[in-house]
Amino acid sequence: MTRGLAARAAAVYLALRAVSAVIVLLAVNDQVPVESWTGPDVDYVDMTVLWDGSWYRTVAEQGYPRELPLDPTSGRPSQNAWAFYPLYPLLARGLMGVTGLGFPAVASTLALVCGLGAAVLMAGLLAERVGRRVALGAVAAWAAFPSAVSLQLSYTESLAMLVLCGFLWAVMRQRWAVAAGLALVLGLTRPIALPLLAVVAVALAVRWRRRRECPVSGGEYLAGAGALVACAVSGLTWPTIAWAVTGSPTAYTDTMAAWRAGGEIVPLKPWLWMSEWVFRDYELAGTYGPVALAAVVTTIVVMVCGPWARALGPELRSWCLAYPAYLGLVLDPFTSIFRYLLPLFPLLVVLLGGGWPDRRPRFLGWRTGVLVAAGVVGQAIWVFELLVFVPPSDYPP
Structure with missing residues (x-):
């Protein structure tokens, strides 16, 4: 990757983060002060620790509970810090010790810088496949995406994107050992590591098909197998740590269930329920919802599998199929889905x-x-409708 491409990608990213900052500043007056989150007066930095940011702040300042807190009514584990992966808050904690600054300032700056690194890596890996102009256009559309505001909040999206882009670039270059290490890092960053297994499997299959023209050495066999194992291990690392600390083998899944409708993790069905809820004002909601959901799935498959995506290569295409499939199995499609995109x-x-x-x-x-303009409008909606909370229904614990 040339310095010119990196500089342009950085400039595009920072310009759009400045736009996002203006939107957040405009929302400050709409945010009701709540002492557990913002203190008596709300400013830009306070806005960066709303919602999930407050949980990462708890981890950075207090760590994780050794015993799962229980809901007094149901007796089940209640919402707690084990749902939030440790790398980002622990990095913030280290920087707090070095700089003497508080979590909001340190964590939001860390997110901004990690997002900058992700934008540069993204431009580089895409340019190898689709050229510099398209790569910069994609970086601009990504940096303007409606939920891209989270790239400068105290959230893990930026760090996860940095690690993910590094992983995909390593796989594309068949640097299996680097990919294995980054997969393990992602397993401590966000719960999106398991789909990496499909990406490595596809990349190894492509490499195997080329073995006659470019023989595979014993070391490469070993490194490729190590990358596969690392991807599998990365998806189980954090639940295993939660088990080891709390003594409960289901500590992580029980904690995640506390955020789910009905208090349990049910694959696929929440997407059907949500599709019907979107059309709840129509008599045929039970028909319109599933049809719309099927249309979304079909659209993703067609976008990825058609000739219009061939230049992306098998690694990026497999990621764009494996990752949505994984979300369908493990995620309830609520407000966080926009960040997961x-x-x-x-x-x-x-x-x-x-x-x-x-x-x-x-x-x-x-x-x-058009994509940038639509994204900026979407950012304004995301900030005012999802980031800003309105008590008492949205009141934090």
């Missing part, structure tokens, strides 16, 4: 028309401008 950045290349292997994208500038 950020790792699907390769699909932006398809929307820009840059995924054809033998065609130059048409109207690239216009397409990029």
